Amino acid sequence: MILSGKRVLLIVGGGIAAYKALDLIRRLRERGAAVRCVMTAAAQEFITPLSVGALSADHVFTDLFDRQDEQDVGHIRLARDTDVIAVAPATADLMAKLANGLANDLASAVLLAADRPVLMAPAMNPKMWAHPATRRNRATLERDGIAFVGPGRGEMAESGEAGEGRMAEPLEIVASVEALVAGGGRPLTGKKIILTSGPTHEPIDPVRYIANRSSGKQGHAIAAALAKLGAEVHLVSGPVTIPDPAGVRTIHVETAREMQAAVEKLLPADAAVFVAAVADWRMADSAGEKIKKVAGEGPPALQMVENPDILAGVGHHRNRPALVVGFAAETQNLIANAQAKLNKKGADFIVANDVSHGGGKAGVMGGERNRVRIVSKAGVEEWPEMSKDEVATKLAALIAEKLGAAGG
Ligand SMILES: Cc1cc2nc3c(=O)[nH]c(=O)nc-3n(C[C@H](O)[C@H](O)[C@H](O)COP(=O)(O)O)c2cc1C
Numbered sequence: 001m002i003l004s005g006k007r008v009l010l011i012v013g014g015g016i017a018a019y020k021a022l023d024l025i026r027r028l029r030e031r032g033a034a035v036r037c038v039m040t041a042a043a044q045e046f047i048t049p050l051s052v053g054a055l056s057a058d059h060v061f062t063d064l065f066d067r068q069d070e071q072d073v074g075h076i077r078l079a080r081d082t083d084v085i086a087v088a089p090a091t092a093d094l095m096a097k098l099a100n101g102l103a104n105d106l107a108s109a110v111l112l113a114a115d116r117p118v119l120m121a122p123a124m125n126p127k128m129w130a131h132p133a134t135r136r137n138r139a140t141l142e143r144d145g146i147a148f149v150g151p152g153r154g155e156m157a158e159s160g161e162a163g164e165g166r167m168a169e170p171l172e173i174v175a176s177v178e179a180l181v182a183g184g185g186r187p188l189t190g191k192k193i194i195l196t197s198g199p200t201h202e203p204i205d206p207v208r209y210i211a212n213r214s215s216g217k218q219g220h221a222i223a224a225a226l227a228k229l230g231a232e233v234h235l236v237s238g239p240v241t242i243p244d245p246a247g248v249r250t251i252h253v254e255t256a257r258e259m260q261a262a263v264e265k266l267l268p269a270d271a272a273v274f275v276a277a278v279a280d281w282r283m284a285d286s287a288g289e290k291i292k293k294v295a296g297e298g299p300p301a302l303q304m305v306e307n308p309d310i311l312a313g314v315g316h317h318r319n320r321p322a323l324v325v326g327f328a329a330e331t332q333n334l335i336a337n338a339q340a341k342l343n344k345k346g347a348d349f350i351v352a353n354d355v356s357h358g359g360g361k362a363g364v365m366g367g368e369r370n371r372v373r374i375v376s377k378a379g380v381e382e383w384p385e386m387s388k389d390e391v392a393t394k395l396a397a398l399i400a401e402k403l404g405a406a407g408g
Helices: 018-030 049-056 067-072 075-080 092-099 106-113 126-130 132-143 170-183 217-228 256-266 310-315 334-345 388-405
Strands: 007-012 034-039 084-090 118-122 152-155 162-166 192-197 232-237 249-252 271-274 281-283 304-306 323-330 349-354 372-376 379-382
Touching: 007 018, 007 106, 018 034, 018 049, 018 084, 018 170, 034 049, 034 106, 075 106, 084 092, 084 106, 084 170, 092 106, 092 118, 092 132, 118 170, 126 132, 126 162, 170 388, 192 217, 192 256, 217 232, 217 388, 232 256, 256 310, 271 310, 271 388, 310 323, 310 334, 323 334, 323 388, 334 349, 334 372
Parallel strands: 007 034, 007 084, 084 118, 192 232, 192 271, 232 249, 271 323, 323 349
Antiparallel strands: 152 162, 281 304, 349 372, 372 379
């Protein structure tokens, strides 16, 4: 219970997604957090201070020049008497104000006076989100150390509008708040973490290869999330079409054997996270020349041999990291297979995901969203469906917690 006894200052901006802030308050309080709320004038056009106050069980702050509030608490103390500040929904306007140092109402004055971690959950029309001004503001805020969750893609509240701009769901926001609180910012500073991501390509001949549908999106997102928490991340990536994550040292490999050699060279480390979809088999002998189609001879028989098991190799290595995490992509018997993998491979926990829905946008492999279960000796923890970035944030927080517990 990372949030137990923690104070969250929730700033509610004026967007249609403000109604989700009500559920967010409940979710935060369920986890033991004390939630205090600031509402902008625009926010009060969408939801009332009455319902926000009832759910937060605290006074709701709305006015920079409220004599009583300024005397009792004051905007500076509002900004300081908290462990973390969440802005949900973060309007284009609030982002613009903070990016430019404006402070002409209570919400913006509190944000400017804050020296605590700040999380923004933007929500706006896709055109507003895509506007160069908003993109500039987001980049500025990120450089200033503001954390973001979402927005996701989907239907907007306005009928007929769809695209990127939908506020992250309350549970995703909670996961990001937990990550911020767990770390006080950068809890993994000084920790070396090895991570594998993407598929491997196993050559059949110089032009053909055996591959799988892994895009590397989930693994790369985890590498970025670990780096944001301060870890020194060494990413060993199979062939992918996405860019190297910022703040991470990336080594590019092609085959399972190259991936294994790169990983073992990086040992010792504090943790190793194996997200890559490594091919189980490779060709016994890959042909030096392109295999020719010969009329009347039919297709060649492909003779395969087993690839090294990189996870098991590190799980049982004499230089085994304190924390070893595996991924299990299964199409059936998800939990039983993950549990078997846990023991056989010497992993501390397995992140299991069901990939039976195939590839492409709708499926896990290549898609944008993921629903995982954490399988450890202690049992199985189900996480709700989230974007891959949110899974990454939550997993990075869990890794930080486990490494802390391991005495680091
Ligand atoms: C019906 C309606 C819906 C709105 N939804 C959003 C929204 O989702 N995101 C946003 O950034 N602004 C939205 N706006 C515009 C903001 O309410 C407006 O920019 C306001 O000044 C924001 O104030 P605040 O940032 O102090 O909360 C909406 C306005 C209206 C009238």
